[in-house]
Amino acid sequence: MVGMTKPFLMLTSRDDGPVLAAETADLPRFSGLTPDQVRQVRMERELPDLDLSEYSGAFVCGSPWDANADDHLKDERQVRAEAWLRSFYDRALGESFPILGLCYGLGTLTLHLGGVVDTHHGEEISGIALTKTDAGREDPLLEGTPDRFHSYVGHHEAVRELAPGMQVLLAGDDTPIQMVRVGEAAWATQFHPEMDLGGVNVRIDQYAGRYYPVEKAEAIRAQVATVDTDPSRLILRNFVRRFQR
Numbered sequence: 001m002v003g004m005t006k007p008f009l010m011l012t013s014r015d016d017g018p019v020l021a022a023e024t025a026d027l028p029r030f031s032g033l034t035p036d037q038v039r040q041v042r043m044e045r046e047l048p049d050l051d052l053s054e055y056s057g058a059f060v061c062g063s064p065w066d067a068n069a070d071d072h073l074k075d076e077r078q079v080r081a082e083a084w085l086r087s088f089y090d091r092a093l094g095e096s097f098p099i100l101g102l103c104y105g106l107g108t109l110t111l112h113l114g115g116v117v118d119t120h121h122g123e124e125i126s127g128i129a130l131t132k133t134d135a136g137r138e139d140p141l142l143e144g145t146p147d148r149f150h151s152y153v154g155h156h157e158a159v160r161e162l163a164p165g166m167q168v169l170l171a172g173d174d175t176p177i178q179m180v181r182v183g184e185a186a187w188a189t190q191f192h193p194e195m196d197l198g199g200v201n202v203r204i205d206q207y208a209g210r211y212y213p214v215e216k217a218e219a220i221r222a223q224v225a226t227v228d229t230d231p232s233r234l235i236l237r238n239f240v241r242r243f244q245r
Helices: 019-032 076-095 105-112 135-139 197-207 214-224 229-244
Strands: 008-012 038-042 055-061 099-102 115-116 123-132 148-155 158-161 166-174 178-183 184-188
Touching: 008 019, 019 038, 019 197, 019 229, 038 099, 055 076, 055 105, 055 229, 076 099, 076 105, 099 105, 099 229, 105 115, 105 158, 105 184, 123 135, 123 214, 135 166, 148 197, 148 229, 158 214, 184 229, 197 214
Parallel strands: 008 038, 008 055, 055 099, 099 184
Antiparallel strands: 115 158, 123 148, 123 166, 166 178, 178 184
């Protein structure tokens, strides 16, 4: 993005490994950002004081953490990071600072604003269809996308009840709430627009035996290869184009 002076924040919470490496490379690339236009904050390691006026916006990325887990099941790093995130959300929403949450970003934002997140609408790794609501058809982050398109998912938990002020932009066939908007500058998705086929295959490799039975790997790999997820990445580029400064 020529002439961009303020980087975007990329808030992550993964330990070192192939999934973090894929996320760190793919999100800027699909957003149209160069590495020097992103400041990654690894919340499992650091919780810095941020001057939001120095940034164009923030991505709150996916996580191995479950936002709605019982407190006694959360390790100390997650407890600290989520307290920091709550403060970040209050400041960002109060200042109309742009946010795009991705999976864990949707869960933490929903809980913070008083919605309900549970395991009722969890989904295995797969490529799913997303359908625009009336509001979605008018939303600037969905500009250029068809009324129905695909993206990749994989999550234990999902929004069961919207928080006050949340508007649904995209619905899924099995998980009804796939993208929401709050106010003028905050959005969040349940799906992963930052993942292409290579990225989802990294997750399939890494999560076998942990998030799904090993014997299902090839069936999952075959299913994700059948969908075109390119339109979903327009969401990332639209977010950057709208808020870069």
